[in-house]
Amino acid sequence: MHKQLSDQSPMTDRQTQQLLALSVAYIMCDAALTIIEASAGVADLLGLTEHVLPGQALTSVCLPLLGYEAHLYAICARTVPDLVIEQINFEDRHGETRYVSLVVLPQESEPGLVVLLSDVTVQSQQQQRLQQQHHELLLLHEKIAAQNTQLVALNAELSQLSQRKSDMIAIVTHDLRSPLTAITGYARMLLDGMYGQLLPEQQELVQSMYDQGQHMRELLSKLLDLRRLESTELDKREVVNLNLLxxxxxxxFHDHARLAEVELCLAEDEEVLITHGDGDILQQAVANLVSNAIKYTGAGGKVVLRLARLTELPIVDPPLDARHTWGALTVADTGSGIAEEDLQHIFDPFFRTAAARMRGPAGSGLGLSIVQMAMRQHGGRVLVASRPGEGTTFTLLLPCDTQDQAASQQ
Amino acid sequence: MVQRKVCLVGDFAVGKTSLFNRFVYNRFSETYQSTIGVRVQRKILKVRDHELALILWDTEGGQDSTTLKESYLKGAAGAVIVCDLTRTGTILHCEEYIHLLRRENPALPLAIAGNKLDLVSPDHAHVTVAHQVAQLFQAPLTLSSANLGVGVEQLFQSLGERLVHAQTTI
Structure with missing residues (x-):
């Protein structure tokens, strides 16, 4: 058979020899596709349990050739040169996957075919492992892309809901402010005796009405501030001198602190620090901290404001950009402090500590949310350290320039 | 006995081998094993009191139809285009496979298998897309789950019935 092929195959001798060297088995059949001869390894390579015998139909032994009959006849008739089917895989009797490639060529001496079978298991297994990894990566990529799409949609939905919430707050607060102004105004007029002297009991009730009204006005004002901070990007980028602020x-707060019998002082560093942003927002943030500090520091206590350039950056998450100069603005009090379990919630809108609730309805629970939002808008951070019974220190970290740096930029 | 070659084609990891294994051996594996080359197996089907031997070709899937070896399709009497109902791309690629198969034989009986039905709800948007693709190219869609064994017999049975009447091959 080898001689026949090497002498008379339409392929060159060299090519035929190479093919035979690669092949581990062969089948020869006649023009009617009936097997004439098969080498010993055929059954094993095709995963058959019985020997391949002369007289059997080629397509009954070699199942993958079923359906190719027209093509096989064409090879016999030499109208088609060959047929190659690569990497036919099957489970052998040990349950292992084996791979076989087959080439069908015409016989030259007489009408018929030669089917060459090669075991390509080793290289196919390597290819399978690589392909498996490639496909798993592609699946992961698809999954991440799908999750990203979902996140984008979710984010858009959340933004829409947030916008609706902000709009609602804006409408409600605006609509409440006008009647509140009238209520507190009339209460003030009654308290001032414009409609006659009030009885002590009436005086107390109207005073309460006035105080509650003022509290509501403050709450609405802070709600509006928070909404403004949440819904807009910082549009003012003015130079803000933090020392002046x-x-x-x-x-x-001078009079307010004096009335509360709290010592309010400024321990200013000599270095002037400049930041860029909205001075009104930053002043409001600091004012909220000072207002809280005075409120929760009893008579005889002390509130100290300090401004200094950081010489060493604190470890915060996410970390501070070391390319900037950072200013630390601290408001430290000797007040009642904040319980450890409350510390993680103090920046949540409307959160009030147990101590704050005990003091009555004076706080809105929005002041620290506004501080945090203001710092976010300015690329800054707010840190808090507190010990119950000893006091609290809030630190605002802001990217700054020294006066020299600011001057050189101009 | 009448024997007919049927090719399973489609993108990678859509579940061609799982459908093949469920139909031929009634087994399923949760582990994804990428197919290299092709696996060929015979399965006898009873169609209207006649026995039909399906010679099933489970082909290697790629990222789209361009990687499919066309030599595998020669002699096919029918084909199942498999897509994954959890991955839109695989559903949209059905069109390419249909074009590829019909280019060789416009009359070739085709079926689309929308697989992994167990992972999506029947009213999921992807299922709707699969129905639209099937309708557009007039290839019957069977929603299947090789995992649960849902729709698998139905898929091959209905194709088998069409094969009994069709004589054309690629």
């Missing part, structure tokens, strides 16, 4: 805040 602290001085203004201390001055504005």
């Amino acid at each position: 602290l001085t203004r805040v201390v001055f504005s």
Whole structure:
């Protein structure tokens, strides 16, 4: 058979020899596709349990050739050169996957075919492992892409809901402010005796009405501030002198602290620090901290404001950008402190500590949310450290320039 | 006995081998094993009191139809295009496989298997897309789950019935 092929195959001798060297088995059949001869390894390579015998139909032994009959006849007639089927795999009797490639060529000496079978298991297994990894990566990629799409949609939905919430707050607060102004105004007029002297009991009731009304006005005002901070990007990028800002805040709270018998002082560093942003928002953030500090520091206590350039960056998550100069603005009090379990919630809107609730309805629970939002808008951070019974220190970290840096930029 | 070659084609990891194994051996594996080349197996089907031997070709899947070896399709009397109902791309690629198969033989009986039905709800958007593709190319869609064995017999039985009447091959 080898001689026949090497002498008379339409392929060159060299090619035929190479093919035979690669093949581990062969089948020869006549023009009617009936097997004439088969080498010993055929049954094993095709996963058959019985020997391949002359007289059997080629397609009954070699199942993958079923359906190719027209093609096989064409090879016999030499109108088609060959047929190659690569990597036919099957489970052998040990349950292992084996791979066989087959080539069908015409016989030259007489009408018929030669089917060459090669065991390509080793290289196919390597290819399978690589392909498996490639497909698993592609699946992972598809999964991540699908999750990203879902996240984008979810994010859009959340933004829409957040916008609706903000719009609702804006409408409600705006609509409540006008009647509240009238209520507190009339209460003030009654308290001022414009409609006659009130009885002591009436005086107390109207005073309460006025106080509650003022509290509601403050709450609405803070709600509006929070909404404004949440819904808009920072549009003001003015130069803000933090030293001046602290001085203004201390001055504005001077009387308030005196009435509460709290010592309010400014321990200012000599270095002038400049930041860029919205001065009104930053002043409001510091004012909220000072207002809280005075409120929760009893008579005889102390509130100290300090501004300093950081010489060493604290470890925070996410980390501070070391390319900037950072200023630390602290508001430290000797007040009642915050319980450890409350610390993680104090920046949540409307959260009030147990101590705050005990004090009555004076707080809105929005002041610290506004501080946090203001810091986010300015690329800053807010840190808090507190010990119950000893006091609390809030630190606002802001990217700054020293006066020299600011001057050189100009 | 009448014997007919049927090719299972489709993108990778859509469940061609799982459908093949469920139909031929009534078994299922949770582990994904990528197919290299082709696996050929015979399965006898009873169609209207006649026995039909399906010679099933479970072909290697790629990222789309361009990687499919066309030599595998020669002599096919029918084909099942498999897509994964959890992955839109595999459903949309059905069109390419249909074009490829019909280019060789416009009359070739085709069936689409929307597989992994156990992972999506029947009213999922992907199921609707699969129905639209099937309708557009006039290839019957069977929703299947090789995992649960749902729709598998129905898929091959209905194709088998069409094969008994069809004589054309690629």
